[in-house]
Amino acid sequence: MTSFESFTTSINRRAFLNGTTAGIGSAVLASMLAHSEGQESSSSGRWEGVVNPLHHAAKAKRVIYLCMAGGPSHLETLDHKPKLAEMNGKPMPESYTKGKPIAQLQGRKLTCLAPQHPFKKFGESGQELAEIFPQLGTVADDICIVRSMVTDAINHDPAHTLMNTGTTISGRPAMGCWLNYGLGSEADNLPGFVVLASIGRFGQSQPIAARQWHNGFLPGRLQGVQFHAKGNPVLYVGNPKGVDRARQKDVVDTVAELNGLRNGLVDNPEIATRVQAYEKAFQMQRSIPELTNFADEPKHVLDLYGTKGADGTFAANCLMARRLAERGVRFVQLYHRAWDHHGNIKNTVKGTAGEVDRATAALIKDLKQRDMFDDTLIVWGGEFGRTPMAQGSGRDHHIRGFSMMLAGGGIKGGVTHGATDELGYESVEDIVHVNDLHATILHLLGINHKRMTFRFQGRDFRLTDIAGEVVKGVLA
Amino acid sequence: MRRVLTTAVLAGMFAANSAAFGADEEKVDFDRDVKGIISDNCFKCHGPDDKDRKEDLRLDTREQLFAKRDDHFTVVAGKPGESELFKRIVSDDEFVIMPPPDSGKTLTKKQIEIIRKWIEQGAEWKGHWAYTSVERPAVAKVKRAGFVRNEIDRFVLGSLNRKRVSPAKEADRVTLIRRLSFDLTGLPPTSTEVTDFLADKSDGAYETLVDRLLRSPHFGERMALYWLDQVRFADTAGYHSDNHRDVWLYREYVINSFNQNLPYDQFTIEQLAGDLIPNSTRWQRIASGYNRLIKTTEEGGAQGKEYQAKYDADRVRNIAEVWLASTMGCCECHNHKFDPYTMKDFYSLAAMFGDIQERPVGRQAQTAVPTKEQLAKSQKIDREIAPLRAIMNKQTPELDKSQQRWEASRDVVVAPEPGKQPKKDSKAKTPQPPKDVLPILAIEVGKRSKPQLAKLAAWYRTIAPELASTRQKLAVKENEKKAHQTTIPTTLVSTTGNKRAIRLLPRGNWLDSSGPIMSPAAPEFLPNMKLTGERATRLDFARWLVSQENPLTARVYVNRLWKTAFGEGLVRTLDDFGVQGEVPSHPELLDWLAVEFVESGWNVKHMLKLMVMSGTYRQSSAVSAELRQRDPYNKWLARQNRFRLPAETVRDNALAVSGLLADTIGGRSVKPYQPAGYWMHLNFPKRKWVADTGENQYRRGLYTYIQRTFPHPSLLAFDATSREECTANRSRSNNPLQALVLLNDPTYVEAARVFAERVVREGGKSDAERLQFAYRVCLSRDVHPAEARLLTALLNKHKAQYTADEKAAAELLSVGQRQTPDGMNKAELAAWTSVTRVLLNLHETIVRR
Known part of the structure; x- marks a missing residue:
């Protein structure tokens, strides 16, 4: 058999570590650190972000975004409209709706539907919430309600895309990717952007798409990673059958050593990065099962959230979010796919509220008792709101006015910001567009939204596209 | 040789340090050095968009740049001190300085110096390179034995000589056959193919290899993969419920077209207007499915008018990016800030496609496309x-x-009786x-x-x-x-019909019907389009794209072919040939290739062959520290590039090495293993991924079913895209998720254990022979003793463990659908699987050098 010439000739050019391989693993790692390419990583191997130093002092270090997917009705949750109750069953005045976008009610007779649940004042601030949120009521003084949200997209999919990326055109990075791009990661063995999703029992479970946490044109390492309740918590994190941790380690170590030998020969910084990726992957194989198993959580904490364990419910995901936040994950996004209440809204909105009320309040209380509330920003809200007009016994999608909640780092608690008109149709006071919300989130994290850009196809792109003003009224 | 190169490099470096610019770069080049500074910093207010223009001053036309304004000239050639533009950029008065402080833009000292030199040297001005007509440049008369093999090399060598850098030496033959095989077929060479090539000592051995690969039916698959990324081909509709649609025949068309070397002009015309070609063939109608690859919705409550506007825009964006490398998407809401595209251009182009019949909201109607035989049978x-x-x-x-x-x-x-049911008669027979x-x-x-x-x-x-x-x-x-x-089979095709009235939408707002109805037209600043009738058709437009006069189409595509052979374009911004894009590293070479392409009859194989036959292509990708420092991104082409294989090729390679790969060409999309529950957030209806069995489990990656909202996670980890927008330049990330996939995805574990079977069965008797075999199959080279020591240690350790733990061995061998043949020693096979898993995880395995 003739020798394949490639390898043998190259060997003559360079000594091959005199045939010894002892301790090569650590040598490889050392050379890897010296070779990390450009901006890709710091000396610790961590991505440190492009907004370094920060544009201004940050109020929050991380974000937990509770995405109430489907579009919660502001009229049964956060925006009290007594006038709408008076108008119940009467035609919706055309002056409100003429020429405005409309979804499933296209061509139908538009009739007012009274709020289906009473509101109550909570806390010292007297913050008004619907009574279907008794637990949120106990943290009312920590919450800021924005009642003047507007968005541009009236169907679920594009509306989510706008809410996450600042535009309805696909291919742009999600907010969590932008934050990690700007600020870097503080988590050694975890992704900087984690997504969790739960399904409710009361509303329609509208589909979501992986595009909502995709890195778009940003580097692939910034993409959001979905955690799953069933099977492997992170895809492919479990060893193959018949391979225990020790055997997996043997394989990973041998890969590292061989890659190291190769790097000694061809001197390619990409190899060093690859070795590092394997180190991290192997560590994730240990850290993620530990993280996603709630064995170390005391019963009173489980009770606080109202969960029995990591079962993929919204409550369990809230607890998981706290655990991720503790470990330095920059952006945790929870989807609760349950808020699309086209019919029987009286019962369905109450049911869905019941699924999130306790856990949301628990998250705030838990973060507080761990001194993390002040540097964690919590965002609660859907991709749009719902019409003051009836759709049978439910409500249709609505984008001209809806509500969201903010709490935690840098947010003024116990206040409301902005207002819709008296029927809850149109935002009329201190209007907050999705781009403004993004600008505000970035601001709280120490980023000037106009200055964090990424050049793609000749243009400097931003999360806020071409708009966005920081909403001063919600800042502490 | 090495010494010579080093000296040359050092000489070059000294020269570079002797002045602000390199020795040969003393003269400022407008395209390369100046235009980017002006467009980036000034065009937002003084560019082509008249809406935001300040002081009615524009700096993107020669006329205005040199015009007299009031008492001054913006630019006076040779006199920076008298040029208002220069005075403004060096001013220390906050009300005078440009760019203004609130713009967030500032010029660096170096940029100011470039502007000064440019004016001083005569302020040469040229129209944007990509918009000027293409002419064949003269080939430099340079020589270098062992490097120059065709015209490409003369252009490259000419510029290297000016930099006093030598090209790299030719790569070794093993590297060359691996490189060629991956570049032209997306598959690794078999060890027999490697041996044959090494044994062929004839002068024509390399060309013989190139010709064989260009004839391979896998050539079409490899070329299709890149094309499908650009045209955003996928198996599902995209929005919301993201339901299935049959379009796999379009993929088949693309594969066949590349294999048959269909001229690129024809390829273009058939996709944009195949249905309008007189007496169009079945494949031409299938090709016209290109126009239907947009994302569509079925969501209840979606407004037809809104979505139709989205579809129109989707098409314009894609066509502009695929054929013109232009970012016309900007013009949905405003005139382009940097390039001469206008909103009018955007909506006129949208109107070009207004004849296509489709549903704004709802399931798109599929068209049956019987083959001749099928049609004959139906008729019979x-x-x-x-x-x-x-x-x-x-x-x-x-x-x-x-x-x-x-x-x-x-x-x-x-x-x-009225109102009653008729009596049933039980006795009726x-x-x-x-x-x-x-x-x-x-x-x-x-x-x-x-x-x-x-x-x-x-x-x-x-x-x-x-x-x-x-x-x-x-x-x-x-x-x-x-x-x-x-x-x-059915597919989506273009069907012409009533032309929808397409209005210019002010600020892209579909609710605003105040804009004028647009007539179909090509972008106004580009050469005129010839019409066959009164109103421009898709067919007219497609012919215009591939007309002699069009300055973009050929340049754009040869640049993408260059990427096919070099991993990068001569213009790095493969999707942006506009003013904000990068200028070509070798502008004359690009133009020469573009002319050659058109004159060869848009012959794709001819162009690729020219590229891979060149000495430039054959260079080693090894790089000295000096050269890496001087030219970190290899814009000078003094070496080849090395880069990770694309997602689909990473998988194809593992399957090929294991022997599992099915080599069937074409057909419906297939479903390889995917983690259970990955589709749980799809709805209307809920869906379950059912992995294919038999051959379809082992098809090439380009046949993997693409669910746009949840693309296969194993491919996604390696930067495959969701096929929602044009991707001409996939990113190549290097991250831990990739490690998890290669280590744990059953596809790779199964490939490793079947590879292990091969090693044990075919590799010889001793472990040393088997390891050598494994290396030759997987990496086309011999194993080094140091490597062998490490792997033998692993093999022995795991052999002992799996012998003691038969259950674990059996479990590992049960991953995937392929049965382990009877009579093989399971512990041995499991231990060899550890070795082959290592091999499939090596950086070297997934990198093309």
């Missing part, structure tokens, strides 16, 4: 059915009598007529109207004993027809 069955139908439809005196007998024999059925026939029977025979008689007779023929055998024959034929129809 129809011909057989026709006489049988004729018999069935004809009333005869004989049938009249039969019917009378039947009526007489039948117990009298009383017509139902023949089938009861349907509700609409029954009342006729109650009418006295003589009083029945003509239509009533006909209706009753028609029904009776369905039970008449006289027609029993005809009915049976007809049923057989109709079943045959039905069965045959299910074998006829």
Whole structure:
């Protein structure tokens, strides 16, 4: 058999570590650190972000975004409209709706539907919430309600895309990717952007798409990673059958050593990065099962959230979010796919509220008792709101006015910001567009939204596209 | 050789340090050095968009740049001190300085110096390179034995000489065959192919190899993969419920076209307007499915008008990016800030496609596209059915009598009283007529109207004993027809029809109908389009794209072919040939290639062959520290590039090495293993991924089913895209998720254990021989003793463990669908699987050098 010439000739050019391989693993790692390419990583191997130093002092270090997917009705949750109750069953005045976008009610007779649940004042601030949120009521003084949200997209999919990326055109990075791009990661063995999703029992479970946490044109390492309740918590994190941790380690170590030998020969910084990726992957194989198993959580904490364990419910995901936040994950996004209440809204909105009320309040209380509330920003809200007009016994999608909640780092608690008109149709006071919300989130994290850009196809792109003003009224 | 190169490099470095610019770069080049600074910092207010223009000053035209304004000139050639532009950028008055402080833009000292030099040197001005017509430049008369093999090398060497850098030496032959195989077929060479190539000492060995690879049917697959990224081909609709649609025939068209070397102009015309070509063929109509690859919605409550606007914009964005490398998407809402595209251009181009029939909201109608044989068979069955139908439809005196007998024999059925159901007659021996026939029977025979008689007779023929055998024959034929129809594939095609009125939408707002209705037109600043009728058609537009006069199409595509062979373009911004894009590293070479392409009859294989035959292509990708420092991104082409394989190729390679890869070409999309539950957030309807069995489990990655909202996670980890927008330049990330995939995805574990079977079965008797075999199959090279020591240690350790733990061995060998053959030693196989898993995880395995 003739020798394949490639390898043998190259060997003559360079000594091959005199045939010894002892301790090569650590040598490889050392050379890897010296070779990390450009901006890709710091000396610790961590991505440190492009907004370094920060544009201004940050109020929050991380974000937990509770995405109430489907579009919660502001009229049964956060925006009290007594006038709408008076108008119940009467035609919706055309002056409100003429020429405005409309979804499933296209061509139908538009009739007012009274709020289906009473509101109550909570806390010292007297913050008004619907009574279907008794637990949120106990943290009312920590919450800021924005009642003047507007968005541009009236169907679920594009509306989510706008809410996450600042535009309805696909291919742009999600907010969590932008934050990690700007600020870097503080988590050694975890992704900087984690997504969790739960399904409710009361509303329609509208589909979501992986595009909502995709890195778009940003580097692939910034993409959001979905955690799953069933099977492997992170895809492919479990060893193959018949391979225990020790055997997996043997394989990973041998890969590292061989890659190291190769790097000694061809001197390619990409190899060093690859070795590092394997180190991290192997560590994730240990850290993620530990993280996603709630064995170390005391019963009173489980009770606080109202969960029995990591079962993929919204409550369990809230607890998981706290655990991720503790470990330095920059952006945790929870989807609760349950808020699309086209019919029987009286019962369905109450049911869905019941699924999130306790856990949301628990998250705030838990973060507080761990001194993390002040540097964690919590965002609660859907991709749009719902019409003051009836759709049978439910409500249709609505984008001209809806509500969201903010709490935690840098947010003024116990206040409301902005207002819709008296029927809850149109935002009329201190209007907050999705781009403004993004600008505000970035601001709280120490980023000037106009200055964090990424050049793609000749243009400097931003999360806020071409708009966005920081909403001063919600800042502490 | 090495020493020479080093000296040359050092000489070059000294030269570079002797002045602000390199020795040969003393002269400022407008395209390369100046234009980017001005466009980036000034065009937002002084560029092509007249909406935001300040002081009515624009700096993107020669006329305005050198015009007199009031008492001054913006630029005076040779005199920076008299040029207002220069005075402004060096001013220390915050009200005078440009760019203004609130713009967030500032010029660096170096940039200011470049502007100064440029003006001082005469302020040479050129129109944007990509928009000027293409002419064939003269080839430099340079020589270098062992490097220059064709014209490409002369251009490259010319510029290297100016930088005093030598090209790299030719790569070794193993590297060359691996490189060529991956670049031209997306597959690794087999060890026999490597041995044969090494043994072929003839002068033409390399060319023989190139020709073989260009003839391989896998060439079309490899080329299709990149094309499908650009045209955003996927198996699902994209929005919301993201339901399935059949478009796989379009993929087949693309593969076949590359394999048959269909000229690129024809390829273009067929996709944009295949249906409009007179007497269009089946494949041309399938090709026109390109226009239907947009994302569509079925969501209840979606407004047709809104989504139609989205679809129109989707098309314009994609066409502009695929063929023109232009970011026209900006013009949906405003005139382009940097390039001369306008909103009018955007909506005029949208109007070009306004004839295509589609549903704004809802499931898109599929079109059956039978093959010739299928069509012939359908016609044959129809011909057989026709006489049988004729018999069935004809009333005869004989049938009249039969019917009378039947009526007489039948117990009298009383017509139902109003509001009551007719009584059922349990004694009836023949089938009861349907509700609409029954009342006729109650009418006295003589009083029945003509239509009533006909209706009753028609029904009776369905039970008449006289027609029993005809009915049976007809049923057989109709079943045959039905069965045959299910074998006829369907796809989305372009169908022309009523032209939708497409308005210019102010600020892209679909609710605003105040804009004018647009006539179809090509972008105004580009050469005129020839029309065949009064109104421009898609066919006119497609022909315009590939006309001699179009300055972009050929340049854009040869640049992408260059990427196919070098991993990067001569213009790095493969998707942006506009003012903000990068300038070509070798502008003359790019133009030479573009002209060659057009003059060769848009011959894709010819161009690729030219590229891979060049000395430039054959260079080693090894790089010295010095050269890496001077030219970190290899813009000078003094070496080849090395880069990670694309997602699909990473998988194809593992399957090929293991021997599992199915080499069938074309067909429907397939479903390899995917983690359970990954699709749980799809809805309307809920769906379950069912992994394919048999050969379809092991098809190439380009056949993997693409669900746009949840693309296969294993491919996604390696930067495959969701195919929602044009991707001309996939990113190549290097991250831990990739490690998890290669280590744990059952696809790779199964490939490793089947590879291990091969090693044990075919590799020889001793472990040393087997390891050598594994290296030759996987990496086309011999294993080094240091590597062998590490892997042998691993092998022995795991052999001992798996011998002691038979259950673990059996479990590992049960990953995937492929059965382990009887009679093989399971512990040994499991231990070898550890070794082959290592090999499939090596950086070297997934990198093309």
